[in-house]
Amino acid sequence: MNSRTTLSDTDFVMKPVVLITGGTGQLGSALGRAADPSWKTIVWNRSDVDLADPQALSTRLEELSPNIILNAAAYTQVDRAEEEVALANAVNADAPKTLANWAARSGALLIHYSTDYVYDGSGGTPWQEDADIAPLNAYGRSKAAGDQAVLDSGARGAVLRTSWVYSALGKCFFSTILKLARERAELRCVADQIGAPTSAAWLAETSMELLAKMRADPQFPAMSILHAAPSGETSWHGFAKEAVAQVRAAGLPLAVQQIDKIETKDWPSPATRPANSRLDTTRLSMLLGKSIPDWRVLVQQEARIFADTHTAREQVL
Numbered sequence: 525m526n527s528r529t530t531l532s533d534t535d536f537v538m539k540p541v542v543l544i545t546g547g548t549g550q551l552g553s554a555l556g557r558a559a560d561p562s563w564k565t566i567v568w569n570r571s572d573v574d575l576a577d578p579q580a581l582s583t584r585l586e587e588l589s590p591n592i593i594l595n596a597a598a599y600t601q602v603d604r605a606e607e608e609v610a611l612a613n614a615v616n617a618d619a620p621k622t623l624a625n626w627a628a629r630s631g632a633l634l635i636h637y638s639t640d641y642v643y644d645g646s647g648g649t650p651w652q653e654d655a656d657i658a659p660l661n662a663y664g665r666s667k668a669a670g671d672q673a674v675l676d677s678g679a680r681g682a683v684l685r686t687s688w689v690y691s692a693l694g695k696c697f698f699s700t701i702l703k704l705a706r707e708r709a710e711l712r713c714v715a716d717q718i719g720a721p722t723s724a725a726w727l728a729e730t731s732m733e734l735l736a737k738m739r740a741d742p743q744f745p746a747m748s749i750l751h752a753a754p755s756g757e758t759s760w761h762g763f764a765k766e767a768v769a770q771v772r773a774a775g776l777p778l779a780v781q782q783i784d785k786i787e788t789k790d791w792p793s794p795a796t797r798p799a800n801s802r803l804d805t806t807r808l809s810m811l812l813g814k815s816i817p818d819w820r821v822l823v824q825q826e827a828r829i830f831a832d833t834h835t836a837r838e839q840v841l
Protein backbone atom coordinates (compact mmCIF):
# COMPACT_ATOMS: atom_id res chain seq x y z
CA MET A 525 0.00 0.00 0.00
CA ASN A 526 1.74 3.20 -1.18
CA SER A 527 -0.71 6.01 -0.62
CA ARG A 528 -2.29 7.06 2.63
CA THR A 529 -5.95 6.05 2.67
CA THR A 530 -8.32 8.86 3.62
CA LEU A 531 -11.95 8.25 4.42
CA SER A 532 -14.83 10.59 5.06
CA ASP A 533 -17.00 10.18 8.19
CA THR A 534 -19.57 8.37 6.07
CA ASP A 535 -16.91 5.98 4.79
CA PHE A 536 -15.84 5.28 8.37
CA VAL A 537 -19.37 4.27 9.27
CA MET A 538 -20.01 2.34 6.05
CA LYS A 539 -16.63 1.01 5.00
CA PRO A 540 -13.90 1.41 7.60
CA VAL A 541 -10.31 0.41 6.99
CA VAL A 542 -9.73 -2.35 9.55
CA LEU A 543 -6.27 -3.58 10.46
CA ILE A 544 -5.93 -7.04 12.01
CA THR A 545 -2.46 -8.03 13.22
CA GLY A 546 -1.32 -11.61 13.85
CA GLY A 547 -3.14 -13.00 10.81
CA THR A 548 -1.42 -16.40 11.06
CA GLY A 549 -2.40 -16.78 14.72
CA GLN A 550 -5.47 -18.39 16.27
CA LEU A 551 -7.27 -15.16 17.07
CA GLY A 552 -6.02 -13.10 14.12
CA SER A 553 -7.27 -15.68 11.64
CA ALA A 554 -10.63 -15.96 13.46
CA LEU A 555 -10.97 -12.15 13.40
CA GLY A 556 -10.30 -12.17 9.67
CA ARG A 557 -13.15 -14.67 9.20
CA ALA A 558 -15.50 -12.74 11.51
CA ALA A 559 -14.88 -9.33 9.90
CA ASP A 560 -17.78 -7.77 8.01
CA PRO A 561 -17.19 -8.49 4.30
CA SER A 562 -18.24 -4.92 3.44
CA TRP A 563 -15.23 -3.51 5.35
CA LYS A 564 -11.84 -2.96 3.85
CA THR A 565 -9.99 -5.42 6.06
CA ILE A 566 -6.22 -5.65 5.95
CA VAL A 567 -4.64 -8.61 7.75
CA TRP A 568 -0.97 -8.31 8.63
CA ASN A 569 1.27 -11.31 9.05
CA ARG A 570 4.85 -11.25 10.27
CA SER A 571 5.96 -11.11 6.61
CA ASP A 572 4.01 -7.85 6.16
CA VAL A 573 5.39 -6.11 9.23
CA ASP A 574 7.74 -7.37 11.93
CA LEU A 575 6.16 -5.89 15.05
CA ALA A 576 9.52 -5.98 16.78
CA ASP A 577 10.64 -3.28 14.31
CA PRO A 578 9.06 -0.02 15.59
CA GLN A 579 10.15 2.07 12.61
CA ALA A 580 8.63 -0.37 10.11
CA LEU A 581 5.43 -0.49 12.18
CA SER A 582 5.09 3.30 12.29
CA THR A 583 5.74 3.62 8.57
CA ARG A 584 3.17 0.96 7.64
CA LEU A 585 0.58 2.48 9.97
CA GLU A 586 0.99 5.87 8.31
CA GLU A 587 0.61 4.25 4.89
CA LEU A 588 -2.49 2.25 5.78
CA SER A 589 -4.13 4.76 8.10
CA PRO A 590 -6.69 2.33 9.56
CA ASN A 591 -9.88 3.47 11.33
CA ILE A 592 -9.99 0.32 13.45
CA ILE A 593 -7.09 -1.77 14.79
CA LEU A 594 -7.52 -5.27 16.21
CA ASN A 595 -4.15 -6.18 17.68
CA ALA A 596 -4.21 -9.99 17.88
CA ALA A 597 -0.45 -10.39 17.35
CA ALA A 598 1.63 -11.29 20.37
CA TYR A 599 4.74 -13.12 21.42
CA THR A 600 2.93 -16.12 22.98
CA GLN A 601 5.75 -18.60 23.68
CA VAL A 602 5.36 -18.48 27.44
CA ASP A 603 8.38 -20.64 28.32
CA ARG A 604 10.70 -19.22 25.67
CA ALA A 605 9.87 -15.67 26.83
CA GLU A 606 11.96 -16.35 29.94
CA GLU A 607 15.01 -16.39 27.61
CA GLU A 608 13.79 -13.92 24.97
CA VAL A 609 12.70 -11.14 27.29
CA ALA A 610 13.68 -8.30 24.94
CA LEU A 611 11.80 -9.80 21.99
CA ALA A 612 8.71 -10.54 24.12
CA ASN A 613 8.74 -6.93 25.35
CA ALA A 614 9.20 -5.54 21.84
CA VAL A 615 6.15 -7.42 20.50
CA ASN A 616 3.94 -7.41 23.60
CA ALA A 617 4.71 -4.00 25.09
CA ASP A 618 6.44 -1.70 22.57
CA ALA A 619 4.34 -2.58 19.50
CA PRO A 620 0.99 -2.13 21.33
CA LYS A 621 2.30 1.24 22.57
CA THR A 622 3.07 2.34 19.02
CA LEU A 623 -0.32 1.09 17.80
CA ALA A 624 -2.19 2.75 20.67
CA ASN A 625 -0.38 6.09 20.39
CA TRP A 626 -1.06 6.10 16.68
CA ALA A 627 -4.74 5.27 17.33
CA ALA A 628 -4.98 8.08 19.89
CA ARG A 629 -3.47 10.60 17.44
CA SER A 630 -5.59 9.53 14.48
CA GLY A 631 -8.87 8.77 16.28
CA ALA A 632 -8.82 5.10 15.32
CA LEU A 633 -10.56 2.54 17.55
CA LEU A 634 -8.27 -0.08 19.08
CA ILE A 635 -9.02 -3.50 20.52
CA HIS A 636 -5.92 -4.97 22.12
CA TYR A 637 -5.77 -8.48 23.58
CA SER A 638 -4.21 -9.50 26.85
CA THR A 639 -4.08 -12.38 29.26
CA ASP A 640 -4.98 -13.89 32.61
CA TYR A 641 -1.20 -14.30 33.07
CA VAL A 642 -0.97 -10.66 34.26
CA TYR A 643 -2.50 -11.85 37.58
CA ASP A 644 -0.55 -13.80 40.18
CA GLY A 645 -2.96 -16.75 40.28
CA SER A 646 -3.61 -16.56 44.02
CA GLY A 647 -6.98 -17.19 45.64
CA GLY A 648 -9.92 -19.12 44.34
CA THR A 649 -12.34 -16.48 43.09
CA PRO A 650 -12.53 -14.81 39.67
CA TRP A 651 -10.28 -11.80 39.04
CA GLN A 652 -12.07 -8.52 38.46
CA GLU A 653 -10.79 -5.97 35.96
CA ASP A 654 -9.55 -3.60 38.68
CA ALA A 655 -7.59 -6.29 40.56
CA ASP A 656 -3.89 -5.64 41.14
CA ILE A 657 -1.65 -7.29 38.61
CA ALA A 658 1.49 -9.24 39.58
CA PRO A 659 2.62 -11.44 36.70
CA LEU A 660 4.55 -14.59 37.57
CA ASN A 661 6.55 -14.84 34.36
CA ALA A 662 8.28 -12.79 31.62
CA TYR A 663 5.40 -13.27 29.16
CA GLY A 664 2.91 -11.93 31.73
CA ARG A 665 5.18 -8.97 32.54
CA SER A 666 5.51 -8.09 28.85
CA LYS A 667 1.73 -8.28 28.37
CA ALA A 668 1.11 -6.19 31.50
CA ALA A 669 3.45 -3.49 30.14
CA GLY A 670 1.53 -3.56 26.85
CA ASP A 671 -1.80 -3.18 28.66
CA GLN A 672 -0.51 -0.17 30.59
CA ALA A 673 0.82 1.51 27.44
CA VAL A 674 -2.55 1.04 25.72
CA LEU A 675 -4.45 2.37 28.76
CA ASP A 676 -2.11 5.38 28.97
CA SER A 677 -2.43 6.23 25.27
CA GLY A 678 -5.82 7.92 25.41
CA ALA A 679 -7.02 5.88 22.43
CA ARG A 680 -10.65 4.75 22.39
CA GLY A 681 -11.35 1.02 22.59
CA ALA A 682 -10.70 -1.86 24.95
CA VAL A 683 -8.05 -4.18 26.33
CA LEU A 684 -9.65 -7.62 26.27
CA ARG A 685 -8.01 -9.92 28.79
CA THR A 686 -8.76 -13.51 27.91
CA SER A 687 -7.61 -16.98 29.00
CA TRP A 688 -6.55 -20.33 27.50
CA VAL A 689 -7.18 -19.44 23.84
CA TYR A 690 -7.67 -22.40 21.51
CA SER A 691 -9.00 -23.31 18.10
CA ALA A 692 -9.53 -26.63 16.34
CA LEU A 693 -6.92 -25.82 13.72
CA GLY A 694 -4.49 -23.73 15.78
CA LYS A 695 -1.29 -24.64 17.59
CA CYS A 696 -2.65 -24.95 21.12
CA PHE A 697 -3.38 -27.29 24.03
CA PHE A 698 -6.70 -28.38 22.46
CA SER A 699 -5.28 -29.58 19.12
CA THR A 700 -2.13 -31.00 20.75
CA ILE A 701 -4.05 -33.07 23.30
CA LEU A 702 -6.41 -34.36 20.62
CA LYS A 703 -3.53 -35.32 18.36
CA LEU A 704 -2.01 -37.26 21.28
CA ALA A 705 -5.42 -38.77 22.08
CA ARG A 706 -5.47 -40.24 18.59
CA GLU A 707 -2.11 -41.96 19.17
CA ARG A 708 -1.87 -42.90 22.86
CA ALA A 709 -4.01 -44.89 25.30
CA GLU A 710 -3.01 -42.81 28.33
CA LEU A 711 -2.47 -39.08 28.82
CA ARG A 712 -1.60 -36.88 31.78
CA CYS A 713 -2.89 -33.34 32.30
CA VAL A 714 -2.47 -30.69 34.98
CA ALA A 715 -5.50 -30.52 37.27
CA ASP A 716 -4.53 -27.74 39.70
CA GLN A 717 -4.64 -24.73 37.34
CA ILE A 718 -8.19 -23.43 36.99
CA GLY A 719 -9.59 -21.18 34.27
CA ALA A 720 -11.90 -21.06 31.27
CA PRO A 721 -10.83 -22.24 27.81
CA THR A 722 -11.70 -19.55 25.27
CA SER A 723 -12.29 -20.45 21.65
CA ALA A 724 -10.71 -18.00 19.21
CA ALA A 725 -13.92 -18.06 17.13
CA TRP A 726 -16.06 -16.94 20.10
CA LEU A 727 -13.53 -14.24 21.08
CA ALA A 728 -13.51 -12.95 17.49
CA GLU A 729 -17.32 -12.81 17.33
CA THR A 730 -17.45 -11.13 20.74
CA SER A 731 -14.88 -8.58 19.56
CA MET A 732 -17.06 -7.77 16.56
CA GLU A 733 -20.10 -7.25 18.81
CA LEU A 734 -18.12 -4.90 21.04
CA LEU A 735 -16.78 -3.07 18.03
CA ALA A 736 -20.30 -2.52 16.74
CA LYS A 737 -21.25 -0.99 20.11
CA MET A 738 -18.15 1.21 20.18
CA ARG A 739 -18.78 2.50 16.67
CA ALA A 740 -22.46 3.17 17.35
CA ASP A 741 -21.94 4.88 20.72
CA PRO A 742 -19.35 7.63 21.19
CA GLN A 743 -20.12 7.43 24.92
CA PHE A 744 -18.91 3.82 25.03
CA PRO A 745 -16.42 3.62 27.91
CA ALA A 746 -13.05 5.07 27.04
CA MET A 747 -10.11 2.65 26.82
CA SER A 748 -10.49 0.19 29.67
CA ILE A 749 -9.84 -3.41 30.60
CA LEU A 750 -12.52 -5.96 29.91
CA HIS A 751 -12.37 -9.65 30.75
CA ALA A 752 -13.45 -11.82 27.82
CA ALA A 753 -13.77 -15.54 28.51
CA PRO A 754 -16.63 -18.05 28.57
CA SER A 755 -18.64 -18.87 31.69
CA GLY A 756 -17.76 -21.70 34.04
CA GLU A 757 -14.37 -23.05 34.98
CA THR A 758 -12.25 -26.14 34.63
CA SER A 759 -8.68 -27.39 34.80
CA TRP A 760 -6.46 -28.43 31.87
CA HIS A 761 -7.43 -31.99 32.83
CA GLY A 762 -11.15 -31.14 32.66
CA PHE A 763 -10.62 -29.33 29.35
CA ALA A 764 -8.84 -32.38 27.88
CA LYS A 765 -11.58 -34.75 29.07
CA GLU A 766 -14.30 -32.59 27.57
CA ALA A 767 -12.43 -32.19 24.26
CA VAL A 768 -11.94 -35.95 23.98
CA ALA A 769 -15.60 -36.67 24.82
CA GLN A 770 -16.88 -34.12 22.32
CA VAL A 771 -14.60 -35.26 19.51
CA ARG A 772 -15.72 -38.86 20.09
CA ALA A 773 -19.36 -37.70 20.10
CA ALA A 774 -18.65 -36.00 16.77
CA GLY A 775 -17.66 -39.38 15.32
CA LEU A 776 -13.84 -39.31 15.24
CA PRO A 777 -12.27 -42.45 16.80
CA LEU A 778 -9.59 -41.80 19.45
CA ALA A 779 -7.08 -44.21 21.00
CA VAL A 780 -7.05 -42.65 24.46
CA GLN A 781 -8.57 -44.72 27.30
CA GLN A 782 -7.45 -42.80 30.36
CA ILE A 783 -6.50 -39.21 31.22
CA ASP A 784 -4.63 -38.99 34.51
CA LYS A 785 -4.59 -35.93 36.75
CA ILE A 786 -1.21 -34.49 37.62
CA GLU A 787 -0.15 -31.43 39.61
CA THR A 788 1.75 -28.44 38.25
CA LYS A 789 4.83 -29.54 40.22
CA ASP A 790 4.84 -32.82 38.24
CA TRP A 791 5.24 -30.89 34.97
CA PRO A 792 8.21 -28.56 35.50
CA SER A 793 8.52 -25.70 33.01
CA PRO A 794 10.75 -22.62 32.74
CA ALA A 795 7.84 -20.19 33.31
CA THR A 796 5.64 -20.29 36.40
CA ARG A 797 1.92 -20.48 35.58
CA PRO A 798 -0.91 -18.99 37.69
CA ALA A 799 -3.09 -21.50 39.54
CA ASN A 800 -6.15 -19.27 39.49
CA SER A 801 -6.95 -17.95 36.01
CA ARG A 802 -10.66 -17.38 36.62
CA LEU A 803 -11.82 -14.10 35.04
CA ASP A 804 -14.95 -12.28 36.20
CA THR A 805 -16.90 -11.44 33.03
CA THR A 806 -19.85 -9.56 34.60
CA ARG A 807 -18.80 -6.34 32.83
CA LEU A 808 -18.65 -7.99 29.43
CA SER A 809 -22.05 -9.57 29.94
CA MET A 810 -23.54 -6.20 30.89
CA LEU A 811 -21.97 -4.40 27.94
CA LEU A 812 -23.17 -7.03 25.49
CA GLY A 813 -26.58 -7.22 27.17
CA LYS A 814 -26.58 -11.01 27.22
CA SER A 815 -25.24 -13.98 29.11
CA ILE A 816 -21.86 -15.47 28.29
CA PRO A 817 -21.89 -19.07 26.94
CA ASP A 818 -20.49 -21.92 28.98
CA TRP A 819 -16.99 -23.06 27.96
CA ARG A 820 -18.33 -26.56 27.15
CA VAL A 821 -20.61 -25.19 24.42
CA LEU A 822 -17.58 -23.69 22.68
CA VAL A 823 -15.56 -26.90 23.08
CA GLN A 824 -18.38 -28.78 21.38
CA GLN A 825 -18.26 -26.40 18.39
CA GLU A 826 -14.48 -26.68 18.01
CA ALA A 827 -14.60 -30.46 18.55
CA ARG A 828 -16.96 -30.79 15.59
CA ILE A 829 -14.59 -28.75 13.42
CA PHE A 830 -11.64 -30.88 14.57
CA ALA A 831 -13.53 -34.15 13.89
CA ASP A 832 -14.86 -33.03 10.50
CA THR A 833 -11.45 -31.75 9.36
CA HIS A 834 -9.67 -34.95 10.34
CA THR A 835 -12.38 -37.20 8.91
CA ALA A 836 -12.25 -35.32 5.60
CA ARG A 837 -8.42 -35.52 5.51
CA GLU A 838 -8.50 -39.27 6.07
CA GLN A 839 -11.07 -39.78 3.34
CA VAL A 840 -8.72 -38.02 0.90
CA LEU A 841 -5.83 -40.27 1.97
Ligand SMILES: NC(=O)c1ccc[n+]([C@@H]2O[C@H](COP(=O)([O-])OP(=O)(O)OC[C@H]3O[C@@H](n4cnc5c(N)ncnc54)[C@H](OP(=O)(O)O)[C@@H]3O)[C@@H](O)[C@H]2O)c1
Pocket residue numbers: 545546547548549550551552569570573574575576595596597598599600615637638639640667686687688689690694695724
Ligand atom coordinates in the same frame (compact mmCIF):
# COMPACT_ATOMS: atom_id res chain seq x y z
N1 LIG B 1 -2.95 -18.58 23.39
C1 LIG B 1 -3.39 -18.42 24.63
O1 LIG B 1 -3.58 -19.39 25.39
C2 LIG B 1 -3.71 -17.04 25.15
C3 LIG B 1 -4.19 -16.92 26.48
C4 LIG B 1 -4.51 -15.65 26.96
C5 LIG B 1 -4.33 -14.54 26.16
N2 LIG B 1 -3.83 -14.68 24.89
C6 LIG B 1 -3.66 -13.48 24.09
O2 LIG B 1 -4.58 -13.56 23.01
C7 LIG B 1 -4.01 -12.93 21.85
C8 LIG B 1 -4.07 -13.89 20.68
O3 LIG B 1 -3.32 -15.05 20.98
P1 LIG B 1 -3.25 -16.29 19.96
O4 LIG B 1 -3.48 -17.51 20.76
O5 LIG B 1 -4.07 -16.02 18.75
O6 LIG B 1 -1.70 -16.24 19.59
P2 LIG B 1 -0.92 -17.05 18.45
O7 LIG B 1 -1.82 -18.08 17.84
O8 LIG B 1 0.37 -17.48 19.05
O9 LIG B 1 -0.65 -15.94 17.35
C9 LIG B 1 0.26 -14.89 17.57
C10 LIG B 1 0.38 -14.09 16.29
O10 LIG B 1 1.32 -13.03 16.53
C11 LIG B 1 2.26 -13.04 15.45
N3 LIG B 1 3.56 -12.50 15.83
C12 LIG B 1 4.37 -12.90 16.84
N4 LIG B 1 5.51 -12.17 16.82
C13 LIG B 1 5.40 -11.30 15.77
C14 LIG B 1 6.25 -10.30 15.23
N5 LIG B 1 7.48 -10.04 15.73
N6 LIG B 1 5.82 -9.59 14.16
C15 LIG B 1 4.61 -9.84 13.62
N7 LIG B 1 3.75 -10.77 14.08
C16 LIG B 1 4.15 -11.50 15.15
C17 LIG B 1 2.40 -14.51 15.08
O11 LIG B 1 3.02 -14.63 13.83
P3 LIG B 1 3.79 -16.00 13.41
O12 LIG B 1 2.71 -16.99 13.08
O13 LIG B 1 4.63 -15.61 12.25
O14 LIG B 1 4.61 -16.41 14.62
C18 LIG B 1 0.93 -14.93 15.10
O15 LIG B 1 0.29 -14.52 13.92
C19 LIG B 1 -2.60 -12.48 22.26
O16 LIG B 1 -2.65 -11.14 22.68
C20 LIG B 1 -2.28 -13.37 23.46
O17 LIG B 1 -1.34 -12.76 24.31
C21 LIG B 1 -3.54 -15.90 24.37
